[in-house]
Amino acid sequence: MSAEFKLSPLALAALTHARSRLLIIEPPRTRRYWTAAEEEVLKARYPSERNEAIAADLGRSVQQIYGKASRLGLKKSEELLRLILADCGRQVSSLHLGKPFEPGQKPWNTGLKGIAVNGRTKETQFKPGHRPNNWLPIGSTRTADGYLQRKVTDTGYPPADWIPVHVLLWEEHNGPVPAGQCVCFIDGNKSRIVLENLELITRAERMRRNTIHRYPEELKSAIRAVGKLKRVIREAEHEKQD
Known part of the structure; x- marks a missing residue:
């Protein structure tokens, strides 16, 4: 009887799986370049459409859409940007629209200090008058x-x-x-x-x-030799760790 039939069912299943994996040959990955037609579509749709929709139609990821648009210098329209930020529950500021602040204009987060977020942020954040554990009074x-x-x-x-x-x-x-x-x-x-x-x-x-210049020449030479020895030891320790 061969050794294969003496294996347990679990070991035999693992052996069969390993053998099947050895027969799998993954095709080489090829880079997909942007075609001129895809670039034209991106230029036409990027300012007024969301990246998710463009990515789905072109068969690309959202990150690829964003990266290519950035390289082409494309920007979202003001109307679409306002809609995207509104969906996030945020007001639109001049900063979001790529424009400088106007005199007297208030940022979108005015008066929103301490915005509540998920998790234990609210209960673990510093309270007014909080002092660190290593704080010491005056005179210490x-x-x-x-x-x-x-x-x-x-x-x-x-x-x-x-x-x-x-x-x-x-x-x-x-x-x-x-x-x-x-x-x-x-x-x-x-x-x-x-x-x-x-x-x-x-x-x-x-x-x-x-400085060592206040010492006699013999002592300065010894100090330099000790420093060089220390550097060699440190370099040897780093090479050993690597």
Whole structure:
């Protein structure tokens, strides 16, 4: 007895289906080009008819109708556009008709803030006065990039709300920091926030201090070698993941 007759009915059915699939040869797909006659029909009907009707008569998809009309520079008539938008329950604006707004003209969605839509949008949307889970009151502190910061305002814009504590200490004794200058730690220890450890320098000086050019030539060569090694390691890791 052959092995085929020892298979279960389910396995035998799967084997038969697989064999039948191997005998199916799909015809090669050919691109259907637009004929001159089809283009003339599209030019004549596109401005005043819906795309669905044109697509059905030409045996094409709605996307093909829209794409070809766009390449030909065809536009819907104002009357048809008004009808389409009315079916969607929307008013027609100058923007829809490709015209600029006139002085004093109101957009179609004036006064419709918070339009109800399907799903759980209404119950999950932010309510007036909502605060995110990570919100902190004025006076709170945090650490960012190694600097201790204090929240001084609550505008919602972090760069304005959170100010480094060492800057606040300097301004308390010396006034606002002039433009183009910054307050730095003399010994580089960001956690030693005392007035004696602070100095006011220009941003250009700070940039110079933060570059490798302040080091001896031997140390600069070592820093460059370490950087190159790190880049090689990262590239090797990316190639491994790919």
